Amino acid sequence: MSLSFDVHPDPSPATAEERAAVLAAPGFGRHFTDHMAVATWTVEDGWGDAKVVPYGAESFHPASAVFHYAQEVFEGLKAYRHADDSIWLFRPEANAQRMIDSAERLALPTLPVEDFVASIEALVRQDTAWVPAGGGEDSLYIRPFTIAHEDFLGVRPARTVRYYCIASPSGPYFAGGAEPVDFWVSRHYTRAAPGGTGAAKCGGNYAASLAGQEEAYAHGCPQVLFLDAAQLRYIEEFGGMNCFLVTRDGRLHTPELTGTILPGVTRRSILELARERGLDPVEEHIEVDDMLARVRSGEITEAFACGTAAVVAPVRAFKDGDEEYVVGDGTSGPVTMGFRQTLLDIQYGRVADPHGWMRKVC
Ligand code: COI
DSSP: OOOOOEEOOOSSOOOHHHHHHHHHSOOSSOOOOSEEEEEEEETTTEEEEEEEEEOOOOOOOTTBHHHHHOOEEEOOEEEEEOTTSOEEEESHHHHHHHHHHHHHHTTOOOOOHHHHHHHHHHHHHHTGGGSOOSSSSOEEEEEEEEEEOOBOOSSSOOSEEEEEEEEEEEOOSSTTTTSOEEEEEESSOOSOOTTSSTTSOOHHHHHHHHHHHHHHHHTTOSEEEEEOTTTSOBEEEETTBEEEEEETTSOEEEEOOOSSSOOOHHHHHHHHHHHHTTOOOEEEOOBHHHHHHHHHHTSEEEEEEEETTTEEEEEEEEEETTEEEEOTTSSOOHHHHHHHHHHHHHHTTSSOOTTOOEEEOO
């Protein structure tokens, strides 16, 4: 039976003035709405106790399994306000399915697609006032996640699990918006190995990416490019974003999904758009040294990162040790910006949605 997320309204929500101050300059992931959706799973009873409750701190037993063995999965998607004030989600069923796939890999219980979507819709309906105005690039970033909640130090799947969905009014992920960004090629740190959890959206992958990310910062790059863990030979993904290259013939190239790369919803959408446009995108193994040589020779004319949070972020240059490889002329290229604009136009309801990707909440 499907879950029903009953609403328990916050008796003292943020005032209209407090909310307006946040929405005027939300940043990314810093502020949260008045409510959150929650549900509990037990091995005996399955999912239950679903509700929307006031957002706030929770108390956890220090022995909660998630703190020790990182049994956790999460998702990221956005709610968009359209010009007529209606609120829409972009492909929430795809995120729901990916969370099921991630949960299976992390030996967590799966939340059915309809319950995942119902939790988001109940939360967004309750906190509609927190969805930023459309027009720019602000949206309500939604973060569903499932954690091992059992107080037990033995290493086995938890028998008590909690699901949460929180929401954060947010602006662009990168402070510079669509300004091209430098990416550091990490020759030392990797994020995912064959047979591991690379294709799952789990906190552990992001924890594993942080040292590489710090190395990137230390070299003046806001982002990192990870290589495959087995040979340090092929490009895989950026820190939390998938990677695309554009060649002089206008073709799109992206690393193929081999189990160590997150199957991004934005990645998939771009591939679908590219196929429709006859761009014949290629999913393949891409050797890092070959890629850098082709950037330098000018054969690769554009590169970009993509993900829910970042949408599409152009690459200015790759930095590899002391070498810098500027992509094209170092500015945002037309193919990159074309995909970025198309996605944003669909998400904000400025163009038709022939794929039926958008789902109206209210
Ligand atoms: C997203 O794009 O939604 C992510 O989860 C990635 C993270 C860098 C914010």
